Amino acid sequence: AAGVIQSPRHLIKEKRETATLKCYPIPRHDTVYWYQQGPGQDPQFLISFYEKMQSDKGSIPDRFSAQQFSDYHSELNMSSLELGDSALYFCASSIRDRVEKLFFGSGTQLSVL
């Protein structure tokens, strides 16, 4: 069965650079969630989208932005990268109001040097 696809799997950037992470949800899933997991930390909710509209927002820095496209894939754009942005970024997808359909991708490991 198709799963949530995240790309790239690993990303290395320098301070002050920009990064774009991509998430391809499971087919027919209309909701996407982004989570950030710092080293030794638990995943923290960043932002979510339903039907291409932002549905909820967590502790996402102003330097980050995200969107969901017409094909339901989502991109997380991160600018002016800081060392503290180094983390594992997870995307999850679901069918709205169906939490039993929530699935996580394998994550993108971002390292900022």
Add this chain to the structure above:
Amino acid sequence: AQKVTQAQTEISVVEKEDVTLDCVYETRDTTYYLFWYKQPPSGELVFLIRRNSFDEQNEISGRYSWNFQKSTSSFNFTITASQVVDSAVYFCALSVSDYKLSFGAGTTVTVRA
């Protein structure tokens, strides 16, 4: 606000021992979902179980079992006859009506041969 507490930071056992991971949650919502995820060293989040607030039945799946008690707001997880492959970080998580997950801090389980 939702909160998940995993009081045990690290647990170390010898192979074949049983290990129980504690999870205590807080929410004012009457409808909610509880999850357990396993995060092996490779980093992905592996879904283990989901329980809704109306289903207090305990569950057993192979060597894994879960004890959900609303009276004490706990959702504990037991690994019976642990194996080296069980070594991972285990997260308990809570979701309410907005469907985003609030994770506990995680418990690192180390199973020694």
